[in-house]
Amino acid sequence: MKKRPIPTLVPGMVTTVIPVFNRPEMLVSAVGSVLAQDYRPIEIIVADDGSTDQTPTVAEQLIEKNPDIIHYVRIENSGPGPAREAGRVIAKGEFIQYLDSDDRLLPNKFADQLAALNQHPDCDIAYGITRLVDEQGTVISEPFKWTDRKIDALFPGLLVDRWWCTHTPLYRRSLTDQIGPWCDMRWSQDWEYDARAGALGAKLVHCPTLVSEHVHHAGVRQTSGADWGRDPVRLRNRFDLLTTLWKNATKAGLPGEAQERQHFARWCFRIARQCGAVGLKSESAELLRVAKKASGQGVGSRGLAAYSAVGKMLGSRVTGRLATWLENYRVRPGKSTMNQSFEGQVGEQE
Template structure:
């Protein structure tokens, strides 16, 4: 890693085959009222001309933009390459289709200076459309002042990748980004949460999350292959445990139901090994006290895992309840439900 430059903000932007929005994202980082700022453009093996745009942007602003041309490995490894190259005291992650508001760094650095015990500063994020019309403000839970990432992370990834600003020292503690294809940012936040990091809140809008017709990772809930679901849910649970969340916490109970739903879904798809692992994890979430899970396990031994999942899913649909604190609707799954 490079020698740290005091007061410098390093903006890490991974991109792959997405040239339409990238100039706007870069400009939002260049337009910050705070300086100095450096931008690491991490091209993840683009093949549609985005790689040339990345090179052109770096040539236009050579003092501020560094282009990294990488083999295609996914957004996590691309961000990690940027993190390794970053020289700043502060780290900002930004996806190539989102926007930072001009005073973001000034506000959040001031909050971190005022609260040296905090390692992350965050503020309000707005959901906007392709024309930057505001759809939801604040988006997700970014209008709430929360002292730590957990237990809320068990219910939702309650901010966006661009919402927080990190001290570089914390990013070094968190370690490298995961190669999970989806939700690697949630897993990254969970490792920060496991450290019981204190958060500094800025009660002002700091970023825009763009809702558009292109592909985003968080547009639906069926985002992980079974093996990655096992990795993701296990990592989130272990991080919550490390942070001190107990089985009787409402958020842990919610998470246990979510993992149980995932176990049923992968069983229906025929991945019995993943289903067994996820059911065991759901049981651990409830401290092995759930009668429903005990009945499910016994039934699976009699009629098989796939048939048990089919019957259970049919029953769940039959007695389905509206959205509430004991259901599984996450804010990222439907932006109109941005409060739990």
């Protein structure tokens, strides 16, 4: 196979990678929000994930108007991770911005976040405040998730939730080169990506300004119609995410007393029960093992021990179904150890 030439890095340039699948109108809005940036030089790479509608034609029209800024790459439909990767490997920018095609950047984003990175050369990622809006631009929640908080590192917070949106951070190219390729997970690939950044000890700097908008719309998102607790495909994806989060959290040097560990242990325990109920025996067993490690002797350790004992007698499928039935119909679920970032806000978790 012929090796792809390494792109020449342009100092100071920000490359925005926009994966898109069958969203021509939204693509125009997303690209427009990048072109409206107060900062230059910029580059936009539209990474088409095998669109079957007018998206390629719209992308071509955008390129005709801005041939020196916008570039196009197309792959067979593989999901947003491989699409972002197709853009990342040809990026020329010293800084990398990821933007989903249904969201928008605010004009000050690059200027504010680059100023923060210049003031803090030891930091790898700058992030600002994201707000949640509807399709008409009406503000639903400001700030959205934990983006108004000053947080110095990705872990241990990532064990609770991906507490920002894909478009919130701006990465140094030097960090994205270390993180490596995007994975091919259909869901939560952005969470997995930042987990690897966290394992590298990436340092964050916060900008106290609004920098992007997460758009809550009626169109299709990857999480639309998701029944995470019953679908084996989605549960395997969740298994991959949880085990990857734990692996990278331990690489990052997770404190033993971190409250986030207890939240994560409960989460693994719940998904382990759901995996067991649909016959994912090995995944259920591994998640129980991870939950025990995360919990130590903390919240839920007795429940974990009791569930494991019953599972040995009845099998993971019967035990998982029984536990799920009890949780849904007979027993109120326990109080969450920590609140997730999106609770009480309209929109998608991922």
